[in-house]
Amino acid sequence: MTPRHGGVTTGSDFMKRLSFTFCCIAGIISTGCSWYLPQGQTIQSEELRPYTQCTFADGLQIVALDSLPPGVTTRSVETATGKKMIPMLAGVRVMFAYPHTDFFANVKAERLPASQYPTLKRVLTDSFDYLCAQSPSFSINTGVGSLLHGLDVRGSDRDKLEGSTLGIYLIFDDNKQVVTTIYLLNQEPQKRKFQTMNEYRRLRDQFLSRYASCIAGKP
Numbered sequence: 001m002t003p004r005h006g007g008v009t010t011g012s013d014f015m016k017r018l019s020f021t022f023c024c025i026a027g028i029i030s031t032g033c034s035w036y037l038p039q040g041q042t043i044q045s046e047e048l049r050p051y052t053q054c055t056f057a058d059g060l061q062i063v064a065l066d067s068l069p070p071g072v073t074t075r076s077v078e079t080a081t082g083k084k085m086i087p088m089l090a091g092v093r094v095m096f097a098y099p100h101t102d103f104f105a106n107v108k109a110e111r112l113p114a115s116q117y118p119t120l121k122r123v124l125t126d127s128f129d130y131l132c133a134q135s136p137s138f139s140i141n142t143g144v145g146s147l148l149h150g151l152d153v154r155g156s157d158r159d160k161l162e163g164s165t166l167g168i169y170l171i172f173d174d175n176k177q178v179v180t181t182i183y184l185l186n187q188e189p190q191k192r193k194f195q196t197m198n199e200y201r202r203l204r205d206q207f208l209s210r211y212a213s214c215i216a217g218k219p
Contacts, residue, residue, distance in 0.1 A: 045090035047176045050096055051109040054214035058206060060104065064095035075125040084123045087113055096207070102187040105207060117177040122178055123151065128170055132156045137163070144169075148208060149216040156202070161186060161197060167204055167212045173215060180206075180215070 052065055068091035076083050089111045096105040112120050132138055138156045145153065146172070155169035167184035184204055186192070194200040 015081050032168055039056060045092075045111050047111050048090055048092050048109050048176060050215055050217060051107070051178075051180065052092055053210075056207075056210055058165070059098050059101070060096055060201075060207065062094055063097045064093075066090065066093045077121065077124065078131065079127045080130045084127070086110075086120055086123065087116065089113060099191045101193050102191040104193060104203070106183040107180060107184060107211075109178055112177045112179060114177045117174070120173075121172055121179070122168065125174075128154065128156075128168075132168075141169075142168075144208065149212040149218060151212050153180075153208065153212065155208075157201075158182075159197075163201065166200060169208065171212060171215065178215075182211075 052062065054062070068088065072088070072091075074085050074087050078084075091108065091110040094107040095103050096107065096110070097103045113170055132140060135157050137160070139159055141155045141157055143157050147153065150175065154171040155167060157167040158165075165183050165188055166186045167182075169180075169182040169184070171180040171182065172178075174181075184207075185201075190194060190198065194203055
């Protein structure tokens with residue numbers, strides 16, 4: 001069955017652990033992720049506004065935008081030493097798609113408390129490394145570099161066009177204390193922009209570079 005904008009099929013056990021850690025990846029493009037309000041809600045944090053206003057020359061568009069509901073202030077992540085709690089001051093989810101295709105990227109940007117940011121960043125990177133290390137179908141993208149437009153970036157991708165999620169990336173904006181989790185999505189061949197891994201990697205690199213430039217405030 002072809003996945004539509006209403007949902008994506010859940011993948012491996014690794015994806016299930018990422019679901020727990022990064023808030024509802026199993027419902028990556030569904031309305032079931034209760035951490036986010038219905039589309040059209042006002043963005044409450046000015047620091048997060050650049051994450052919701054990026055434009056792309058290749059036709060990629062923002063097609064859905066949600067905010068954290070009132071009262072949601074923490075989420076949990078899984079690490080090698082157990083579950084850790086991440087406090088959040090604000091959050092948005094931004095969905096991207098090319099025309100006439102299903103979703104290409106699911107992006108969650110969260111503003112963290114400045115006083116705890118260095119510690120929380122270590123927890124999030126430890127969690128990312130821990131989960132990626134447990135999946136042989138994912139490989140760390142060493143080519144992305146540690147810095148992209150002045151932002152701290154790390155990521156991992158599948159080696160084949162399989163599963164519901166092909167890539168997972170973290171972007172840290174240390175100046176604004178914002179962490180962004182990016183899920184690059186797989187779809188049925190007729191409903192995605194790419195047909196090979198090389199095409200996926202090209203679109204991935206274009207997206208990461210352009211989105212990082214938007215976050216960094218560069219035209």
